[in-house]
Amino acid sequence: MTVKRSGKGFAVDVSGNALDARSLIKQFTSDVDTATKTTGTDAVSVSADVNSLSGFHDEVLSNLKLDYSAAGSRVNRLKVSAAASSGAAITISNTAGNGARALTMKSADAGAILRFLNIYEHMEGGSITLALSGTADGPMRGQVDSSNFFIVNEPKLASIVSTTPTGDSRSLNEAVKGKIDTSRVKFERGFTEIDKGSGYLKLANGVLRGPRIGTTFQGTLYDQNNNMDMTGTFMPAYGLNRIFGELPLVGVLLGNGRDRGLIGVTYRLKGNANKPVLDINPLSVIAPGIFRSIFEYR
Template sequence: FDSAGRIPPIRDAVGVVGFHGNDVDISLSSGTVYMPSGRTVAASNGTLTVKAANRPPVVGALDIDVDGEASAVAELASYEPINAMRHVGILPEDLSGSVTGHVKADIPLQSGVDSSKLDWLVSLDYSGMSLAKPFEGQIVTDADGSITVDPEKAVISAKALLNGIPAELDLVEPLRDDGPARSRKVALVLDDKIRAAAMPGLKPLLAGTVKVAIDKNGGGAQNVSADLTNARLDIPWAGWSKGAGVPANVTFVMTKSGDTTTLSDFDLDGKTFSVVGSIVLVNGALSSARFSKVTLNRGDDVAVSVKRSGKGYAVDISGNALDARSLIKQFTSDVDTATKTTGSDAISVSADVDQLTGFHDEQLSNLKLDYSAAGSRVNGLKVSARASSGAAISISNTTGAGQRSLNMQSADAGAILRFLNIYEHMEGGTITLALAGPSDGSLKGKVDTSNFFVVNEPKLASIVSTTPAGDNRSLNQAVKGKLDTSRVKFERGYAEIDKGSGYLKLANGVLRGPRIGTTFQGTLYDQDNNMDMTGTFMPVYGLNRIFGELPIVGALLGNGRDRGLIGVTYRLKGNANKPLLDINPLSVIAPGIFRSIFEYR
């Protein structure tokens, strides 16, 4: 059974031929198309209808089902007058898999017919189809889907592995100038395992499942969008993260030129955060980025640029306002986190921000910052700013020769401690902190403050108002209610510090004021977040200090320069966030020289 054009004949055909005047109807129950290459395609349910065969041009309408290997069906579709493969750019021998489908075509039955005016339609379903060679630079394997080809366009829809990644493909290829716009739409679902194999550089930034949609229209640019809702997103150097389940989307336009990929119109958007700008990748790695607007927390208003610098990155931040609480959590969570590396690239950060927001509604102005780190190991930090009171603040962290030192000075101690979420009950005062030690070990040093107030400190109020076991009065009752702890002035605060991996110990601590004083020592918190602090609390400190300053009386009663005449010994023990307070009642009436007998050991 010969059809028409250059389409190979159908052999072993079973069918019926009917004549109705000048009309001819040919039906085909079954048959096999044998190609010159030796490939075969099964044909069935076919008809060839010719109307008015006596009037030229004589054209038949072919309608037939086909079934065979992908390479054989592709070869069949490549013959005139259909020639559906001429614009696809895929050779039959490049295909594997199985195909079933339907072919409708106007078949010229005489010479001289203009084939460009003939109509035809090829609709194929395929399964397990793979391409031996890259298609538009992509490896396509194990594809299940459909392809529909007519004189204007080829439309491909498939679920396949794209470069080994599960994908959904929707492609439109125009076959003539007046055809539809060229379109490439790809949807990917990327989990941790797939990203680790295909994009290992994203591991420190992204965890969880991400849905990615790629739309390529016309030229070389691709519109990319991704749903990050089910993923965790981390920006380690900023101390910022988005948890899984928090809605977020990112869109950008991707263009490629050689080894360089540019992501323009980059827009990361969430309910309380957004990042807008552009990114340049070279060989898949970040080369540079410029973000004109970065809002990681409400109120942020900064611009950020990132450039590859050697084996690391240089980051520049400038703008009007930045919420620094995430950064503060990262830097103050523990010293040991600043002495361990995660193996990620080195980074340096310079910042010039008009207003920086910290904890307890505290703000710093005129921030200047230089910071360098490798992974989570801080190599250098230099900060200068001014508190809301106008007082200067400076912080520095330096490393070298296996040693590390941390220093802080401020003319408004309360402001910087509130800003850093270290202590919220101090107002005013000056503070100096100096710590040093090996870069991979604990830091030791001292903190010294002067001329400050402690306001509404609950632990201080508890020491004064708690009635000790075995006694019938509190310390405040013992001194006739003269202790007001709502606002207490201190002339000096001092402690020796030992800060290591997961712990903070204090020694020889003292708070000295005109009305109240206390000594303290012990573990402020350990690796299990437990506290064990002991000390002596002295009311009417100014009066008691007079005795301590008298050479003879002080030697007998004062028991040292920073010990008073009367007081209580106390112990804070238990969970560091909510320790239990114990007071030794016997020390209430004991002279200073005997007080140490009753102190907790």
């Protein structure tokens, strides 16, 4: 490592065999209010060429090339290229200037990069593209799109399947007369629009689509008080149900659009974001798609 004084800041050049990146990740992934507001004036630029980079959940990236610039706690520039343990390419870019900020991330191993960044630990494989933009000190909006991945041992997914709704004596598994195994679920696509501001994260028009399970979702993932308020529709046997949605006439009458199945239940997750309370509407399990919106939580 070499450190040189450059005006009122420092230029750091790092090279080596291994580096623990968790402290840098925490700053980069922190909320907008702490990541964009400057608490000091010292400028720091970092250039790194490291063979092995350690992140969260025991994920390690290789062949890291990093270009980083910050003033105080404000990240002005971050460009990263690396490879996951699977060999998949990963690129991250965070740029700021002229009062605007843009963040993009691409990876051919979505699960690896999300675990590495400590964003989500229940995803395996797949590709992912994230694109957000906004003002330097304001919310960032955009979307995330992923494909061909697995969700593994997700407790919220297991709760939706196994919980017995108020007013009904059956769980969703019992209602559809089948055993829905949520330990490892394949999805063909995951998509949501994102609104990320000071202390909050809101999602809209979200959909997870797979041959066995499909779900739509929207709402506040967490707010300034760490509360969640998410609603959606959960559809078992999605590969079969979506056939109705693909048929021109039947799809309009019953499928309620291409991303809706014929049979499903509406749900709500509300309360503390770490342990939200799950509420399921028992009536919607027998309702065709076009009527399901009547029972959705608002």
